[in-house]
Amino acid sequence: MADASPARPRGRADRVTAACDDGGEMTNAAPVSARRDLTQAPLLVAARGGAPSHVPVWFMRQAGRSLPEYREVRAGVPMLQACFTPELACEVTLQPVRRHGVDAAILFSDIVVPLAAAGVDLDIVPGTGPVVADPVRSAADVAALPALDPAQVEPVAQAVRLLVGELGQTPLIGFAGAPFTLASYLVEGGPSRHHERTKALMHSDPETWHALLDHLAGLTLEFLRVQVAAGVDALQLFDSWAGALSEADYRRFVLPHSRRVLSGLADAGVPLIHFGVGTGELLGAMREAGADVVGVDWRVPLDEAARRVGPGVALQGNLDPALLFAGWDVVEAEVRRIVEQGHAADGHIFNLGHGVMPETDPAVLTRVVELVHSLPVAPERERVRS
Numbered sequence: 188m189a190d191a192s193p194a195r196p197r198g199r200a201d202r203v204t205a206a207c208d209d210g211g212e213m214t215n216a217a218p219v220s221a222r223r224d225l226t227q228a229p230l231l232v233a234a235r236g237g238a239p240s241h242v243p244v245w246f247m248r249q250a251g252r253s254l255p256e257y258r259e260v261r262a263g264v265p266m267l268q269a270c271f272t273p274e275l276a277c278e279v280t281l282q283p284v285r286r287h288g289v290d291a292a293i294l295f296s297d298i299v300v301p302l303a304a305a306g307v308d309l310d311i312v313p314g315t316g317p318v319v320a321d322p323v324r325s326a327a328d329v330a331a332l333p334a335l336d337p338a339q340v341e342p343v344a345q346a347v348r349l350l351v352g353e354l355g356q357t358p359l360i361g362f363a364g365a366p367f368t369l370a371s372y373l374v375e376g377g378p379s380r381h382h383e384r385t386k387a388l389m390h391s392d393p394e395t396w397h398a399l400l401d402h403l404a405g406l407t408l409e410f411l412r413v414q415v416a417a418g419v420d421a422l423q424l425f426d427s428w429a430g431a432l433s434e435a436d437y438r439r440f441v442l443p444h445s446r447r448v449l450s451g452l453a454d455a456g457v458p459l460i461h462f463g464v465g466t467g468e469l470l471g472a473m474r475e476a477g478a479d480v481v482g483v484d485w486r487v488p489l490d491e492a493a494r495r496v497g498p499g500v501a502l503q504g505n506l507d508p509a510l511l512f513a514g515w516d517v518v519e520a521e522v523r524r525i526v527e528q529g530h531a532a533d534g535h536i537f538n539l540g541h542g543v544m545p546e547t548d549p550a551v552l553t554r555v556v557e558l559v560h561s562l563p564v565a566p567e568r569e570r571v572r573s
Contacts, residue, residue: 248542298364430465501534
């Protein structure tokens with residue numbers, strides 16, 4: 188079995204030299220001619236229902252505000268600017284791999300990046316999140332939405348190509364926001380607690396709603412295909428706000444569009460992960476969207492989640508990120524419980540039930556990684572993959 192431990196990435200100066208020409212301008216990296224051979228990487232093995240050498244672990248929002256090195260390189264740089272600066276996005280993506288020894292890097296980006304790249308007037312406001320200048324609330328607004336030209340996200344592709352050269356045997360996860368979550372930002376004009384305008388539109392004008400999600404599914408699919416072409420090893424589709432919906436509404440108004448995105452990537456040759464928050468009642472329906480791995484937040488134990496999604500998919504999760512503040516005895520007990528319950532699934536990737544909170548002690552995350560790696564993987568058994 189090949190060594191699946193993360194290679195130590197090269198230094199910042201090496202990346203600058205590799206990425207920039209003599210005049211200091213960022214140049215287009217050469218296209219990846221072949222995907223890295225990571226067939227034994229624990230995350231990819233688990234995602235496909237195999238028996239990895241150890242339980243793989245990574246954290247959502249692992250490349251972020253909990254790391255002092257992140258705060259240092261991001262000082263004074265707006266979020267969208269950082270996402271469209273390949274060398275900076277590369278550096279931030281690498282930071283948790285260096286510090287924690289996680290089994291995957293996730294591309295530093297934001298779910299609204301393809302919207303901004305296409306020309307939607309929005310900004311990511313510190314302390315608030317994405318804010319849209321002109322909310323989308325009518326058929327005319329939907330018709331006016333721009334499509335995404337792959338050239339508009341070339342800086343993201345550049346960042347992926349830089350990372351492929353840096354990560355050694357560590358897989359790189361690309362990602363995008365799912366159509367419903369993108370639509371909720373566009374319709375509400377920003378983050379929303381109740382999603383009242385979103386729900387009102389989907390029920391009062393279903394034709395406009397489906398036109399909106401059809402457009403966003405195409406945009407999302409294009410953005411993810413760019414990342415695949417640049418060399419990512421897995422993809423995660425974030426439907427962060429889908430938990431606001433009933434199962435009936437999810438199936439009627441959302442599932443067809445998420446399925447379109449995931450089915451459009453079926454030939455990409457990389458595992459597909461589908462995640463939402465508060466989606467315990469939607470896990471079976473989310474599985475039907477077509478991902479290889481379903482993410483589970485902390486509200487549902489993994490053995491129960493495995494029952495709800497059925498055989499043939501792996502699970503990802505699901506430590507409550509708030510418990511990272513509870514002291515090591517609590518954290519250790521919860522990690523052991525989650526890994527044990529994850530044995531019920533056809534593959535388990537350890538993660539949090541949502542993102543790392545900014546005030547989290549990075550040393551605790553490192554200890555979690557070490558503990559997870561020390562615990563036994565699920566006993567080998569007949570695994571059924573759909």
